[in-house]
Amino acid sequence: xxxxxxxxxxxxxxxxxxxxxxxxxxxxxxxxxxxxxxxxxxxxxxxxxxxxxxxxxxxxxxxxxxxxxxxxxxxxxxxxxxxxxxxxxxxxxxxxxxxxxxxxxxxxxxxxxxxxxxxxxxxxxxxxxxxxxxxxxxxxxxxxxxxxxxxxxxxxxxxxxxxxxxxxxxxxxxxxxxxxxxxxxxxxxxxxxxxxxxxxxxxxxxxxxxxxxxxxxxxxxxxxxxxxxxxxxxxxxxxxxxxxxxxxxxxxxxxxxxxxxxxxxxxxxxxxxxxxxxxxxxxxxxxxxxxxxxxxxxxxxxxxxxxxxxxxxxxxxxxxxxxxxxxxxxxxxxxxxxxxx
Numbered sequence: 001x002x003x004x005x006x007x008x009x010x011x012x013x014x015x016x017x018x019x020x021x022x023x024x025x026x027x028x029x030x031x032x033x034x035x036x037x038x039x040x041x042x043x044x045x046x047x048x049x050x051x052x053x054x055x056x057x058x059x060x061x062x063x064x065x066x067x068x069x070x071x072x073x074x075x076x077x078x079x080x081x082x083x084x085x086x087x088x089x090x091x092x093x094x095x096x097x098x099x100x101x102x103x104x105x106x107x108x109x110x111x112x113x114x115x116x117x118x119x120x121x122x123x124x125x126x127x128x129x130x131x132x133x134x135x136x137x138x139x140x141x142x143x144x145x146x147x148x149x150x151x152x153x154x155x156x157x158x159x160x161x162x163x164x165x166x167x168x169x170x171x172x173x174x175x176x177x178x179x180x181x182x183x184x185x186x187x188x189x190x191x192x193x194x195x196x197x198x199x200x201x202x203x204x205x206x207x208x209x210x211x212x213x214x215x216x217x218x219x220x221x222x223x224x225x226x227x228x229x230x231x232x233x234x235x236x237x238x239x240x241x242x243x244x245x246x247x248x249x250x251x252x253x254x255x256x257x258x259x260x261x262x263x264x265x266x267x268x269x270x271x272x273x274x275x276x277x278x279x280x281x282x283x284x285x286x287x288x289x290x291x292x293x294x295x296x297x298x299x300x301x302x303x304x305x306x307x308x309x310x311x312x313x314x315x316x317x318x319x320x321x322x323x324x325x326x327x328x329x330x331x332x333x334x335x336x337x338x339x340x341x
Contacts, residue, residue: 180254182232183239191253191261195312198265202306210272212262213319214279214301217331219258222295230290231258234297237288245282247275260299261316269305276301276334284332298332 178190186194198209216238223231235258242252242260255261262279264272280299288295302322306315326335 183235183254185239185243185260186251186253188253188255191251191255191263192312194251194253194263198263199306199312201265202308206308207266208268208305209263209265210267210269210303210305211315211319212264212272212276212279212301212303212334213255213316213323214260214262214276214299215323215327216258217298217300217327222297226290226293226295230293230295233290234288234295237286238283238297238299241282241286242279245279250275261319269303272303272305273334273337276303277337280332280334300326300331301334302326303334303336 178186178193180187195211201207202209216234219231219234222234235254238260239252239254242262246252246262247264249265251263251265253261253263262275264275267275280301283297283299286297288297300323302319302325304315304318304322322335326333329335
């Protein structure tokens with residue numbers, strides 16, 4: 001409302017409104033100077049009416065008061081220096097005395113002190129504003145630091161979670177790369193890795209280990225007669241039986257198709273024969289039923305014991321040859337046979 005009223009005033013009214021203090025100080029200075037020039041007052045060294053002028057100069061600190069005081073001082077000293085007789089005559093006629101010089105000096109000092117006071121006040125206001133802004137900045141910085149700590153914590157949690165997910169994914173990928181998807185047994189690739197580990201262990205401990213290579217009898221006829229789904233069912237059930245009746249230290253692999261390989265750690269030919277015969281018997285005794293059809297399933301097995309310096313392929317070839325011998329001898333048997341000692 002006030003801004004609308006001011007906007008409707010004329011330029012002169014706006015000027016007077018804006019410079020009211022300056023006009024007030026100018027009026028006091030001019031009136032006091034004229035009074036001093038044309039009226040003679042018999043008072044003390046500094047007339048009493050100079051006091052409000054100095055206070056006004058100090059409190060306001062206006063440049064106008066300082067310039068006016070300079071003008072008065074220069075006028076007095078100009079008269080004194082240029083023509084002392086004229087100054088004395090002027091002094092005698094109007095009662096003009098050197099009090100004006102002192103008054104002007106005090107007014108200059110008062111105006112300067114007022115200006116300095118205003119400057120100091122402005123500096124203090126600026127300093128306070130800067131302190132307030134600094135306090136706000138510090139508070140904002142604290143808030144930002146808290147947010148940064150929160151963000152970093154969340155980022156660390158996400159990184160940790162992502163790392164765990166990646167490790168889990170890597171484990172799953174590793175498991176998938178080492179596991180047969182149908183039977184969930186170790187696959188041929190993982191068998192080669194484990195076999196190398198067993199060879200390294202054998203070189204350190206000289207503790208024997210052996211392998212058994214087993215093959216399902218007449219498996220092709222199962223697929224041809226009952227379909228591949230029936231064949232998958234048989235492979236899964238056989239794998240479960242092998243895992244169930246194997247020792248915890250033994251490793252069972254799907255070698256390929258209907259072939260399975262057993263890696264028996266810390267076991268010689270005697271212990272291997274016992275384990276192989278046990279597995280053969282369990283598969284023979286198990287009843288495989290698919291779509292209300294009983295499937296006759298048996299397994300032939302060949303065993304070999306690892307020999308020092310022997311390659312993995314040679315050890316497996318030996319087991320494969322014994323497996324072939326078991327097939328030729330009528331299937332559903334383990335070769336070579338040897339009673340446990």
